[in-house]
Amino acid sequence: MASCSSISSVDLQAQVLSCVDRGISSTSNRGHSCQLFLGKMYRFGPGNPSSGVSFLSSFQGASLGNARHRHRKHQCKSKVLKLSSQKASLKDNKSEPEFEQQRTESALDINSSIDRRQLLISSFTAAGLPLISNQSMASPIQPPDLTQCQKADVPGGSSPKCCLPSDPVKATDFQIDASLPMRVRMASHLLDAAYITKYNRAYELMRALPDDDPRSFSQQASVHCAFCQSAYLQKNSNEKLQIHFSWLFYPWHRWYLYFHERILAKMLNDDTFALPFWNWDNQAIFSPLPNVIPAVFIEKPALVDNTRAPSHQPPTLVDLTYSGKPGGLDPEQQRAENNNLMHQELVSGAKTPSLFFGQAYRAGDANAPGPGSVERAPHTAVHLWTGGDMGNFGTAGRDPIFYSHHANVDRLWNVWKSLGGRRKDITDPDWLNAEFVFYDENATLIKVKVGDAVSTEKLRYTYQNVPNPWITHISSPLSISIAGTKPVSSNGVASPAAAEATSLLEEIEEFGEEVEGKFKQLAGSAFQSKVKRPVKDLFRTLKKQITDEELEEVLVIQGVEVPSDKISKFDVFINLPDANDKTSINIPEFAGTFVNVPHLGMAPGMNRKATLRIGIGDKLEQLGIKDVSSIVVTLVPKGQGKDVPIVIKGIKIEYE
Numbered sequence: 001m002a003s004c005s006s007i008s009s010v011d012l013q014a015q016v017l018s019c020v021d022r023g024i025s026s027t028s029n030r031g032h033s034c035q036l037f038l039g040k041m042y043r044f045g046p047g048n049p050s051s052g053v054s055f056l057s058s059f060q061g062a063s064l065g066n067a068r069h070r071h072r073k074h075q076c077k078s079k080v081l082k083l084s085s086q087k088a089s090l091k092d093n094k095s096e097p098e099f100e101q102q103r104t105e106s107a108l109d110i111n112s113s114i115d116r117r118q119l120l121i122s123s124f125t126a127a128g129l130p131l132i133s134n135q136s137m138a139s140p141i142q143p144p145d146l147t148q149c150q151k152a153d154v155p156g157g158s159s160p161k162c163c164l165p166s167d168p169v170k171a172t173d174f175q176i177d178a179s180l181p182m183r184v185r186m187a188s189h190l191l192d193a194a195y196i197t198k199y200n201r202a203y204e205l206m207r208a209l210p211d212d213d214p215r216s217f218s219q220q221a222s223v224h225c226a227f228c229q230s231a232y233l234q235k236n237s238n239e240k241l242q243i244h245f246s247w248l249f250y251p252w253h254r255w256y257l258y259f260h261e262r263i264l265a266k267m268l269n270d271d272t273f274a275l276p277f278w279n280w281d282n283q284a285i286f287s288p289l290p291n292v293i294p295a296v297f298i299e300k301p302a303l304v305d306n307t308r309a310p311s312h313q314p315p316t317l318v319d320l321t322y323s324g325k326p327g328g329l330d331p332e333q334q335r336a337e338n339n340n341l342m343h344q345e346l347v348s349g350a351k352t353p354s355l356f357f358g359q360a361y362r363a364g365d366a367n368a369p370g371p372g373s374v375e376r377a378p379h380t381a382v383h384l385w386t387g388g389d390m391g392n393f394g395t396a397g398r399d400p401i402f403y404s405h406h407a408n409v410d411r412l413w414n415v416w417k418s419l420g421g422r423r424k425d426i427t428d429p430d431w432l433n434a435e436f437v438f439y440d441e442n443a444t445l446i447k448v449k450v451g452d453a454v455s456t457e458k459l460r461y462t463y464q465n466v467p468n469p470w471i472t473h474i475s476s477p478l479s480i481s482i483a484g485t486k487p488v489s490s491n492g493v494a495s496p497a498a499a500e501a502t503s504l505l506e507e508i509e510e511f512g513e514e515v516e517g518k519f520k521q522l523a524g525s526a527f528q529s530k531v532k533r534p535v536k537d538l539f540r541t542l543k544k545q546i547t548d549e550e551l552e553e554v555l556v557i558q559g560v561e562v563p564s565d566k567i568s569k570f571d572v573f574i575n576l577p578d579a580n581d582k583t584s585i586n587i588p589e590f591a592g593t594f595v596n597v598p599h600l601g602m603a604p605g606m607n608r609k610a611t612l613r614i615g616i617g618d619k620l621e622q623l624g625i626k627d628v629s630s631i632v633v634t635l636v637p638k639g640q641g642k643d644v645p646i647v648i649k650g651i652k653i654e655y656e
């Protein structure tokens with residue numbers, strides 16, 4: 001594993017700025033990542049063998065003096081990061097007043113994901129000083145070589161076989177057919193009889209194709225399996241290719257549905273055919289209910305999957321935070337919690353591209369750096385709640401409801417962008433130029449780019465207009481929260497948001513940010529930690545293009561590790577020290593959730609690692625604690641996986 005064990009002072013700044021310039025800051029703990037600590041004492045040490053992270057030490061030279069900063073920034077912009085191989089002058093840098101001040105404030109941590117190909121690190125110099133020997137630019141993920149299918153992560157290589165047909169033909173570049181009629185994806189609970197017949201017929205015909213046809217239903221299901229069970233390695237790399245838990249989640253699924261829909265249209269010989277979307281986010285109370293399993297998936301034979309959870313048939317309402325155990329809420333409570341979850345994950349907790357899309361994933365990166373807000377929940381929760389095939393990524397594509405579920409996830413991408421502010425597509429070329437391959441309606445292998453998928457109109461489809469009332473949802477303050485779920489604070493304070501003023505806050509210890517060797521295991525019980533809020537000004541220096549108001553405060557839960565083969569989940573609350581698994585999430589203190597969907601047949605003992613990032617700026621404002629210096633963060637394991645050992649390695653706050 002490459003490790004970032006040696007970096008010179010000048011280089012350090014250049015890299016930090018490079019990372020920041022790329023618009024994504026990641027706390028990945030992969031082997032190719034660097035943790036660059038500015039304004040602190042640095043310790044040299046061997047890389048952590050398990051995480052590959054090295055912590056820099058005895059290096060005090062980082063400075064972000066303005067002139068220097070501008071200079072470095074310019075270098076970043078022109079993509080000519082000059083990373084000198086010369087020794088850092090520790091002495092010179094140390095004397096700089098800015099640095100002294102930063103060190104005192106001890107406030108600025110920049111966690112930067114640096115691609116191993118961008119940063120090839122040499123060993124130490126004779127003097128023990130760090131140096132960088134080489135650097136090349138990161139690059140976008142490339143399509144895998146389909147002829148090199150692995151056994152996927154399934155013991156014994158048995159079922160499922162996720163390999164795709166692999167004619168070693170070169171993929172054809174995608175071309176949009178502008179002559180296609182604009183297709184309208186409609187809510188699946190609102191389809192008329194004629195559409196339902198057509199929809200069912202399309203799947204009948206798809207199911208009737210021979211299994212080795214890449215357009216057949218079983219092959220379509222395999223596509224999903226292949227890219228979540230690591231059937232392929234990244235091109236020119238030994239890293240497994242995974243399209244979940246990173247910024248590829250949204251665009252990959254958009255393309256997957258695009259071709260799936262075009263194949264269905266071809267079956268019908270009807271270019272106007274569009275996939276209906278399962279409108280589970282809509283908590284309307286009139287029939288037909290949008291937030292139950294839509295009738296078409298129960299009544300129409302080609303759309304049925306008999307493995308779904310029997311207890312989740314209509315009129316049971318979807319639980320958008322489900323984690324394998326009934327929440328026991330009455331419908332009114334369920335609707336309120338669903339609405340607040342939607343509001344949290346799309347509106348208040350996802351104000352920046354990286355919070356929404358998930359973390360950067362580039363060529364050569366270890367997979368699954370960290371999912372975006374919607375991917376965690378409601379997306380994952382709906383998989384688990386539907387159950388059966390849907391409850392496991394390896395088999396999810398076998399249930400026709402999958403495609404309707406993802407059409408709604410895809411619709412939410414458009415809704416999110418319409419909310420304004422910084423809610424825009426990622427501009428990083430490594431995202432825009434990432435490429436995938438899919439078989440199209442003519443069974444031709446097509447190569448597509450993420451950048452060609454950012455506009456659904458360009459892909460010639462749009463969504464029926466439905467209300468999204470969760471956009472303006474306001475959660476219930478605790479004092480009027482639902483009886484029986486109101487947590488009792490140990491000091492009896494009704495509004496724990498004011499906890500900073502109480503002795504309670506002082507009693508809670510800081511867990512702190514990730515440090516080698518330190519971890520906390522959550523298994524069954526909640527965990528509280530005090531978290532210091534860093535000085536915003538220092539982040540502002542690095543994010544000049546972002547206005548003060550737009551700079552988002554982000555709670556970062558570092559080094560989350562959960563067993564891959566188990567459902568697990570925890571909720572995150574702010575200034576509610578006594579939150580427990582009965583605490584309603586329809587309260588302002590609820591900040592977000594982490595849910596893991598198990599991978600089919602993954603060997604026990606394999607861990608999924610991720611970083612959880614939650615935007616909390618709005619939340620602190622809502623709680624009236626915008627000016628406090630520390631907050632209390634409570635992590636509450638919940639649901640079926642409540643007792644699953646979940647490891648976390650650090651909790652901190654940064655601005656992006």
Ligand code: C2O
Pocket residue numbers: 224228244253379383393396406
């Ligand atoms: Cu590819 Cu809903 O997962």
